[in-house]
Amino acid sequence: MLGFFNTDNNLTPFCVEGSVTTDTVIGCFDLFCQTITRKTIVIIDNAPIHTSQAFQEKRGVWEKKGLFLYFLPGYSPELNLIEILWRFIKYWWLPFSAYLNFQTLVEAVEDILMKVGAQYKITFQ
Numbered sequence: 001m002l003g004f005f006n007t008d009n010n011l012t013p014f015c016v017e018g019s020v021t022t023d024t025v026i027g028c029f030d031l032f033c034q035t036i037t038r039k040t041i042v043i044i045d046n047a048p049i050h051t052s053q054a055f056q057e058k059r060g061v062w063e064k065k066g067l068f069l070y071f072l073p074g075y076s077p078e079l080n081l082i083e084i085l086w087r088f089i090k091y092w093w094l095p096f097s098a099y100l101n102f103q104t105l106v107e108a109v110e111d112i113l114m115k116v117g118a119q120y121k122i123t124f125q
Helices: 022-033 053-064 081-093 096-100 102-115
Strands: 002-005 011-014 040-044 067-071
Touching (some): 011 022, 022 053, 022 067, 053 067, 096 102
Parallel strands (some): 040 067
Antiparallel strands (some): 002 011
């Protein structure tokens, strides 16, 4: 799963079955660029798929569309919102019944992702 939070804390999720590769991430960023209407900053970690040559070559294209990247410091998952989201999904929101088989797991995760911000909320107090 890849996801983008906008300035209103709304999530744009991308669910992918199989391996997430640089090409997968580039495709998600390309699709996300089509949805933005103002300058947008995406905060990402330093995973190899984000630092690959192919990914870096797309930055100029995305910046022309108003999408800019900010890389987190190394080894700081506590600053990565998507890691916090995964923790909530895994430990609080995902029912045990989701683990009956792979299909029920996929369906449960997709259901939660579509309801983040409405039914499922993370508040930082």
